[in-house]
Amino acid sequence: MKIILAVDILAGQVVHGYKGERYHYKPLDWGKAQSIIPHEYISEMGPKHIYLADLDRITGTGNNNVEIFACEGLSETAFLNRGAKTPEDAFPARWIKNVVSTETCSGDPASYAASFDYFSVVVKDGRALPDGGDPVTRLNEAKAWDFEGCVLLNLSGVGTKTGFGGLDLSALRDACRGPLLYGGGVATMDDLRMLADIGFDGAIIATAVHTGEIPLHVLQDGKLC
Numbered sequence: 001m002k003i004i005l006a007v008d009i010l011a012g013q014v015v016h017g018y019k020g021e022r023y024h025y026k027p028l029d030w031g032k033a034q035s036i037i038p039h040e041y042i043s044e045m046g047p048k049h050i051y052l053a054d055l056d057r058i059t060g061t062g063n064n065n066v067e068i069f070a071c072e073g074l075s076e077t078a079f080l081n082r083g084a085k086t087p088e089d090a091f092p093a094r095w096i097k098n099v100v101s102t103e104t105c106s107g108d109p110a111s112y113a114a115s116f117d118y119f120s121v122v123v124k125d126g127r128a129l130p131d132g133g134d135p136v137t138r139l140n141e142a143k144a145w146d147f148e149g150c151v152l153l154n155l156s157g158v159g160t161k162t163g164f165g166g167l168d169l170s171a172l173r174d175a176c177r178g179p180l181l182y183g184g185g186v187a188t189m190d191d192l193r194m195l196a197d198i199g200f201d202g203a204i205i206a207t208a209v210h211t212g213e214i215p216l217h218v219l220q221d222g223k224l225c
């Protein structure tokens with residue numbers, strides 16, 4: 001299972017995400033890295049895999065394109081959620097794996113598959129955004145679409161280290177045909193092992209590394225065997 005560093009970018013800085021309350025995110029100036037400039041932060045952390053989120057674009061207040069371009073070559077894999085609303089909103093870089101999410105996409109999700117690599121089901125309080133649907137159903141629907149894989153983002157758990165919020169992880173894993181990444185609330189090495197045992201292909205983490213519950217070297221190794 002891949003271990004992936006979550007990098008939330010707001011106004012050109014790395015911020016600490018918490019429960020999806022994005023207007024209240026603060027610079028991540030207390031963690032393992034000295035810098036909050038995205039490319040410097042990633043260089044200091046040394047992850048094999050990164051998951052970038054352009055929060056300005058997700059919230060419709062701007063973009064962090066310059067900061068994202070500066071991250072090229074700093075990891076083996078780079079996923080990016082930039083709040084795509086149309087199939088034309090993919091980030092124009094071959095080193096990026098573009099992610100489109102249920103939170104922002106409009107129209108038929110299948111129409112995004114030609115320009116996006118991953119489909120993300122964003123969950124808050126156990127229900128899929130924006131319409132409160134069943135996340136298992138959403139992942140089942142994605143089987144018919146030609147994405148490389150899927151992401152399950154438990155927004156309620158982001159930054160909290162509170163675990164999986166009662167989600168049926170086995171049912172969610174079974175609902176996805178291809179690779180499935182999980183993010184939100186991962187608190188301990190036991191949480192990572194549970195995700196791996198269930199069959200998840202990646203875990204997106206940050207807070208538990210900065211607070212020491214998950215050793216930095218696990219992130220730098222980039223995988224949990």
